Amino acid sequence: GRGFAFRRKQKIERQYRKLLKKRRQVHSQQDDQFTDTYPEHLKHLYLGEEEKLKKRRRTPDDSVSSEEKLNKTADGCGVYGYVCLMIISVSRTCTFPSRPVVTQEKFKNKTSNQKAKEEYEKIRADRARKKEEAEKRKQQREEAQRLYKQKKMEAYKILSKKTKKGQPNLNLQVEFLLQKIQQNT
Numbered sequence: 001g002r003g004f005a006f007r008r009k010q011k012i013e014r015q016y017r018k019l020l021k022k023r024r025q026v027h028s029q030q031d032d033q034f035t036d037t038y039p040e041h042l043k044h045l046y047l048g049e050e051e052k053l054k055k056r057r058r059t060p061d062d063s064v065s066s067e068e069k070l071n072k073t074a075d076g077c078g079v080y081g082y083v084c085l086m087i088i089s090v091s092r093t094c095t096f097p098s099r100p101v102v103t104q105e106k107f108k109n110k111t112s113n114q115k116a117k118e119e120y121e122k123i124r125a126d127r128a129r130k131k132e133e134a135e136k137r138k139q140q141r142e143e144a145q146r147l148y149k150q151k152k153m154e155a156y157k158i159l160s161k162k163t164k165k166g167q168p169n170l171n172l173q174v175e176f177l178l179q180k181i182q183q184n185t
Helices: 004-026 040-058 063-077 079-093 098-108 112-159 170-184
Strands: none
Touching: 112 170
């Protein structure tokens, strides 16, 4: 959970980072971390952690398995083991080889400006596609209307023909109806 233990862990990590920052300014080496300045009754814990760190530096194990090992040792040591565990975990996260990986991830993630440009391009492409579709439908509709008017005009010419005396030409009307019936069947 994220209760008091989590806050305590964060506080210890912050204190350790401050300590590292101060040590970098003084240009002291990191190997001086485990020395004889520790209290006599806790010396064995720190020496054990130092040996584990040296082994880990020689052969990099899976982070999960090493975490489990550290948790097993820290459980038996109480609060001081927990502090050692925190120092080790923070020192592992503060190593220099991990920094380029973080910067590579930053380059993979897009900035808000790049995201906005991509969104704008998507919207623009979508609008262009919709515009083309509307233009296509409009042309199809105009073509259908043109064909319809042409058929109507032909039918009107046939049906409106008159004889010499001005009477409707029934022979042409009957032929037109016959053609219409034949087309439908």
